Every structure is written in C-alpha cells, then in structure tokens.
Amino acid sequence: MPTVPPPRPDGVPALAHRAGVASGLLGMLCVLAVLCFRLPDWLVTRDALPLYLQHLDLLRGLLMFSILATLGLAALSLLLWRRPQRHALAGLVLGGVALLLGGAEAEPVGTATPRRFAAGLDYFVLELLVLGLVFIPLEAVFALRRQPLFRRGWQTDLKHFFVSHAGVQLLSFASMIPAQALFAWAVQWPFQQAVAAQPVWLQLLQMIVLVDLATYWVHRAFHHVPWLWRFHAVHHSSEHMDWLAGSRMHPVDVLVTRAAAFVPVFVLGFAPAALYAYLVFVSFHAVFIHANLRWRFGPLRWWLSTPEFHHWHHASDAEGLDKNFAAFLPLWDRLFGTAHLPGHWPRRYGTTGAPLPEGYVGQLAYPFRRPQP
Ligand SMILES: [Zn+2]
Ligand SMILES: [Zn+2]
Structure with a gap:
C-alpha cells in the first residue's frame, strides 16, 4: 500500500x-x-x-x-x-x-x-526539462539512497546549472582560445582531412579516448595542486549525489577542463557531426554518473564510467579519496593506479576539510578567499 x-x-x-x-x-x-x-x-x-x-x-x-x-x-x-x-x-x-x-x-x-553572442536560455530550459523528465522518475524507482527530491543545496546546484547552460556560447568560445593560441602549429590540413573522412562512430570513439586522457590529467592536477583544488572543491562539496549534483562546478573549473578537452579536437580536426554527437553524449553521461541510481553494470563497470565509479570519486570515505578521475574510461585510472571499485558503495560524500559555503555566490568567491588555517 x-x-x-x-x-x-x-x-x-x-x-x-x-x-x-x-x-x-x-x-x-x-x-x-x-x-x-x-x-x-x-x-x-x-x-x-x-x-x-x-x-x-x-x-x-x-x-x-x-x-x-x-x-x-x-x-x-x-x-x-x-x-x-x-x-x-x-x-x-x-x-x-x-x-x-x-x-x-x-x-x-x-x-x-x-x-x-546570445544567451543559451533555450538550452537551459530544454535541458532542465528533458533531464528532469528522464532522471526524476528513474531516481524515484531505482534510488540508491532515500533522499528528498528537493534535498539540501538543490537551489545552489540549479544556479550552477543555469550559468553553465545560459552561458554556453561564451564558455565554449572562451574554452577554444587556449588550443587555438598554443597549438596552431600542430594543425596539419591533410591529416585533419583524413581524420574527418573516417566514419563518424570511429571519430566518436577516438574523441572519447583522447579527450578522456587529456581531462584525466587535468582532473588529477585539480586534486593535487592546492590552488587548483580550491576551484575543484566546489564540485566535491555536494554531500548528496543526484542528477543535479554534477552541475555544481566553478566556472573556472568548467573553462579549464573544456579548454583541455578541446586540444585534441582542435589538433585532430574531427568532423562537426562527430563533435555534436560527442557533445550530446557527454552532456547526458555527465549527469548520469552523478545520479542517485543503484545500477551496478556487472563487469562493464571496469570499462565504462558508471554512477558507482563516479560516486567513489565523490566519496569522503578515506578509501575513496583521489580515486577514479576518468570521466568516461576507467581504463586510464587502472593504467595510472587510481581506480577504486571495491564492490560496495561509499558511505558519505563531500570534502574532508572545512566545509565550503553553501550559497552560489559564496562558492564562486571561495577559491579567491584566503584559506582558513
Ligand atoms: Zn574531482
Ligand atoms: Zn563529479
């Protein structure tokens, strides 16, 4: 009943x-x-x-x-x-x-x-509607943890979601600049033409492998370089995982990660169709791995990043700290010694030091404040 x-x-x-x-x-x-x-x-x-x-x-x-x-x-x-x-x-x-x-x-x-430049309000409205319609019912039926839909911090996460979506054009434009400024020398037209002439699915696969490798190391740097960590700690400050929690990201973190991701795309010159397919796929997958879903995926979890894999990245349990950096391919973590999939779920999530501000503006300002002793 x-x-x-x-x-x-x-x-x-x-x-x-x-x-x-x-x-x-x-x-x-x-x-x-x-x-x-x-x-x-x-x-x-x-x-x-x-x-x-x-x-x-x-x-x-x-x-x-x-x-x-x-x-x-x-x-x-x-x-x-x-x-x-x-x-x-x-x-x-x-x-x-x-x-x-x-x-x-x-x-x-x-x-x-x-x-x-135009705002991406359409992108914000449609993404929120589509993701909400997909993930709210899924999380209600297959919840890993019982938690309210409007749990603590959801309004802050929604503000992050708004900024990264409504400002999508400006963020994308800015994140292309470093690759164009630093790697123009590496661009070879005949090579790019050969890359773009491959089947779209093969380009998609190559893009996933290379972008994931680049962002793996940038992500590790965000964890290990103290001033970078202050930006990335915002993403880790969520104490509840769900489909909206992943949008909690400092704009500097978003910008640097996307700039690194764009380097292989810029140098190799993938066809626009492959790039669009990649963007749609990745934006959905990034939401999925944060979701409050108890699905395990059997042996596949060692090959593709799943909620279980990424929840461990967000764990504040000692065994999960600085593990599972890859966004999509756990292969990189296995190769570089940072994979952690013990067979049970983390007990809690969040950062281990002093708590971060809970409000949006406080989180934006956090990396620029003097660290508390
Ligand atoms: Zn991280
Ligand atoms: Zn995350």
Missing part, C-alpha cells in the same frame, strides 16, 4: 510542498521559454534556431502543456493544503505572466540583426 509522506517541519503536507515547488519551477521555465519566443536574437543559441524553426508547432505545444501543468500543479498544491503556499503562489503568478507575455502564441518582438 502506498504510504503518504509525513508533513514537513513547516506544517505543509509533503505532497502540497512538492506540487508547489514543481509548479514554481515549471512556471519559471515557462516564462523563460516565452521570453525565448519573444527575443530569439538575444536569448536563443544561434546554431539551434534553424532546428527550432523546423519544429515550431511541437515547441509551442510543449510550452502550452507546460503552462497548463504549472497552473494545475499550483491548484493541486493549494487544494491539498487549503492555505497559500508560497511556491504554489509563485507558480500561479509565473503561469499568468507566461500567458500575458503571449503564451504558446508568442511572436518575436522586432527584427534585430543576429548577434555574435
């Missing part, structure tokens, strides 16, 4: 709270999505615009459905508690604002000239 979760400490029934928070979050995404329809030149990833134009009806339908779901969840929350619940009220207001801005019928305002 299904059990009804107990009321929260603030007296709000758990279901009313969940419906309210979901309504508030979805309402926020709806307003952002309508803004994307109204100001595409400013807010939408330029490369994705032609794709969106091809599927405009589908996107408008999705937006209408989301606005209705926002209002429905808010109503449900208010019905369950019969008192104003702040998240549900926010959901009602945001759903109303999305409708007032034009809802699913919103058209672009003016015709500005395309800009060199």
Whole structure:
C-alpha cells in the first residue's frame, strides 16, 4: 500500500510542498521559454534556431502543456493544503505572466540583426526539462539512497546549472582560445582531412579516448595542486549525489577542463557531426554518473564510467579519496593506479576539510578567499 509522506517541519503536507515547488519551477521555465519566443536574437543559441524553426508547432505545444501543468500543479498544491503556499503562489503568478507575455502564441518582438553572442536560455530550459523528465522518475524507482527530491543545496546546484547552460556560447568560445593560441602549429590540413573522412562512430570513439586522457590529467592536477583544488572543491562539496549534483562546478573549473578537452579536437580536426554527437553524449553521461541510481553494470563497470565509479570519486570515505578521475574510461585510472571499485558503495560524500559555503555566490568567491588555517 502506498504510504503518504509525513508533513514537513513547516506544517505543509509533503505532497502540497512538492506540487508547489514543481509548479514554481515549471512556471519559471515557462516564462523563460516565452521570453525565448519573444527575443530569439538575444536569448536563443544561434546554431539551434534553424532546428527550432523546423519544429515550431511541437515547441509551442510543449510550452502550452507546460503552462497548463504549472497552473494545475499550483491548484493541486493549494487544494491539498487549503492555505497559500508560497511556491504554489509563485507558480500561479509565473503561469499568468507566461500567458500575458503571449503564451504558446508568442511572436518575436522586432527584427534585430543576429548577434555574435546570445544567451543559451533555450538550452537551459530544454535541458532542465528533458533531464528532469528522464532522471526524476528513474531516481524515484531505482534510488540508491532515500533522499528528498528537493534535498539540501538543490537551489545552489540549479544556479550552477543555469550559468553553465545560459552561458554556453561564451564558455565554449572562451574554452577554444587556449588550443587555438598554443597549438596552431600542430594543425596539419591533410591529416585533419583524413581524420574527418573516417566514419563518424570511429571519430566518436577516438574523441572519447583522447579527450578522456587529456581531462584525466587535468582532473588529477585539480586534486593535487592546492590552488587548483580550491576551484575543484566546489564540485566535491555536494554531500548528496543526484542528477543535479554534477552541475555544481566553478566556472573556472568548467573553462579549464573544456579548454583541455578541446586540444585534441582542435589538433585532430574531427568532423562537426562527430563533435555534436560527442557533445550530446557527454552532456547526458555527465549527469548520469552523478545520479542517485543503484545500477551496478556487472563487469562493464571496469570499462565504462558508471554512477558507482563516479560516486567513489565523490566519496569522503578515506578509501575513496583521489580515486577514479576518468570521466568516461576507467581504463586510464587502472593504467595510472587510481581506480577504486571495491564492490560496495561509499558511505558519505563531500570534502574532508572545512566545509565550503553553501550559497552560489559564496562558492564562486571561495577559491579567491584566503584559506582558513
Ligand atoms: Zn574531482
Ligand atoms: Zn563529479
């Protein structure tokens, strides 16, 4: 028989709270999505615009459905508690604002000239929606640990998620500069043409192997060089693992890791199709390995990075410290002596020293502060 979760400490029934928070979050995404329809030149990833134009009806339908779901969840929350619940009220207001801005019928305002840089709000909204729809039900059914969906620190992680997605174009642009500045001498056109002429699956495989090798060593440096560790400690400060926890990353960490990852891509000159396939695959996989999932994958776990493999990287248990650096191929950890898969799960996660700030701004500033004695 299904059990009804107990009321929260603030007296709000758990279901009313969940419906309210979901309504508030979805309402926020709806307003952002309508803004994307109204100001595409400013807010939408330029490369994705032609794709969106091809599927405009589908996107408008999705937006209408989301606005209705926002209002429905808010109503449900208010019905369950019969008192104003702040998240549900926010959901009602945001759903109303999305409708007032034009809802699913919103058209672009003016015709500005395309800009060199645009925010990736579309990327933020769609990724959060898709990842949430995939991972929230998976974690509910196959949870490794029982923990609330809106566990401590989720708002901080969402802010990290927002910055890395909405700022995707700027981050990608900046992370290409070091390779272009330092490795232009290594680029050989005939060699690049031969690389790009290979089948896409083979290029994908080569990219995974080489990028993983490059980022393995950068990741190790982030752990062993004290001033670098202060940036990377932000990623390790999560004490709960789930699909959102992996987005907790200092922008400097993101930038340096992506810059290193781009070096082999730049020098070898993989075809754009292989690069896009790699990016889609890696962005999904990076979320997957942090997820609160108890799947073990048998002997495959020694060959591909799984939640178990990466959870050990986040462990604060002594046996798991500075282990499992590879993002995708445990092979590198096995070769370089840092693999750790003991057959049981870690007991706890997080950093072992003084705790890091819990807020977003505090985490951004943390590496620049004087270390506590
Ligand atoms: Zn690490
Ligand atoms: Zn991680």
